[in-house]
Structure formats: structure tokens, C-alpha cells
Amino acid sequence: MNPIGKFINKVRTGAEKAIDRTQDVVGDAVDNVKDAAAAGGRKVGQFVDGFENAASGAARGVGNVVGGAARGVQEFFGGGNQPDRVHDGKLLGADGQTFPPGTALADIPGVNPANNPNPQSTVLYVNGILTTKEAQSESLQAIANATGSRVIGIHNATEGMGADLAQCVKDKLDKGTNPAVDTLADALYTEIKAGRDVHLMAHSQGGLISSRALNDVYNRLRIEDGMSKSDAQALMGNINVETFGAAATTYPDGPNYVHYVNRGDPVPSMFGLGPIPDKWNPIADGGQGSKVHHFNEFHLNPFDGHKFEDVYLKNRVPFDQAREGNFNQ
Structure with a gap:
């Protein structure tokens, strides 16, 4: 090949290589732009997804708050899952065992004092509001230890503050059905008709339940058994009753009767026998011949003065001593 041809070939070869390099550079640049665009798209997508996730999370958070508030209101008024409800009106014995209404008291293994496995006397106990079966079981043991008696509970189930208070109002007006009232009335009637004495203790709403049940027993003796007023009252004299901070x-x-009223407790002071003796209170009647022990134990939180074990049980004296009007411990 002549020199001119060689020169032309060199020029062509150099130009082709330059073009190839240019194409490579341009191609790389285009690829970089594509990659950057794709990465940018991913970031935009991630931002959008993140925003959607945040919005979804916020919505779930609001939903949880609203749902929680709704459940709280529902439970306050006794709706929703109320696990204690199934025990309402049941008889409660040792180890948290429950027994259906109508079970003979002699067939129920009661809660015994810690230092006496064979007590000779039995106490029935009705609890107040906001008390689960497990909490009442603790009270049964405290009563057994304090009295030396075998103790059986009649469970007044809790269904939330609102529902419990609404039931108190109905008990106060003697309206509606309360399973604990029915169970207690049947137990009292059965025992005294069989000639057996009964010792009943009640706290808070348990006092209302006891008042209703005792009236039911009296009416049953008068109507079903045809007893005279004096005979019915005489038979009911086989029942010893102690109330603590009762709302009746x-x-x-x-x-x-023996009634314990802490003047620092708003429940009996406002809704029960009141902070002054019956003779000065025209609407209060603790029952003929009743002994009412007013004492003073005030707390920063007034409802701490309503506690059964911490306040009332420690101010209790033996029943016979209380009936003599001697409350000195």
C-alpha cells in the first residue's frame, strides 16, 4: 500500500477509535443518567412509601386511641369482656372454688383460719363494688383469721365502675334483679328455717345487698309461711349481722345488728347510716336494737377510709362484745 493509503487508513482507524471512545463516554453518561434517574425514582418511591406508612401508622394510632377510649367507656358501663360476671351470685369457698346458688352451706369447703383447721362457727361475707373473686378470696381469709370462723363468700361480681354504681342505685331503690341478693336471701331463709343460726358480714354495697336480702326473707316468712310480724322477726333473730362502711x-x-361507720369514709356518711347516731338522723334505721360504732380514721384520699381490711376489719371487736356496746380493743 502506498504511503497515502497508509495515511488514510491510519486516519480512518484513529477516527473510528475516537468515535468509539466518544460513544463509550456518551453511553456511560447516558447509563449514569439512567441510573441516577432510577435511583431518584427509588428515593421518591421510598419517600412516598414512607409517607404512606407514616400516615397509615398515624391512622392506626388514632384508631387505637379511639378504640381504646370506646372500649374504656364500654367497660366502665359493664360492656365488653367482663370476666368476673360469670361468678355473680356464686358461693365462694376455699382456694377460690365457686358453687352454684342453692348449694348447702355444709357442703362448701369454707376458708379456715390460718391457725385453726377445724373452726366451730361459720360466717357469710358479701363484698362491695369493684371486687373480683380473687380479691374477695383474700378478704375471706382475713375474716377467718380475725374471727376464728370458717368463712364462705357470696360473690357480688364487678362489671366496671359505672355498672357497679348503677347496680347500687337499683339496690338502693330495691329495683331490678341482683344475683347476690337472691343467693343470700335463699341461704338465710334455708338456714333459719332449719333452726340454724347465721352470722353475716358485709362491706359497702354488700350492706345494700344484705338489706335487700333480709327484707326478702322477712317478706317470704310473712307471705309464703303465713307468719305474723312478731313471729317472723323472732325467727330472724337467729341472724347476726355486721356491716362495714355499708351504703344501706x-x-x-x-x-x-352491729354497724361500723368510719366518719372519714364518704360512702356510709353520704349513702348509709351517716356520721351521726340514728336518733339524730330521721332517715336512718339500723334495725331495732342495733349497735352503731362511729369512729374517726381520715385519709388524704377519702376513699382510702373505705377499705375493708385496712380500715374496718382492724376496728372490729368480737360480735358479743360489740352488742354490749363495748368497742374498746
């Missing part, structure tokens, strides 16, 4: 204002004559 009146009790039927016949049973032997």
Missing part, C-alpha cells in the same frame, strides 16, 4: 340506710327489724 335502713334494715328490717329482727336480726341482731
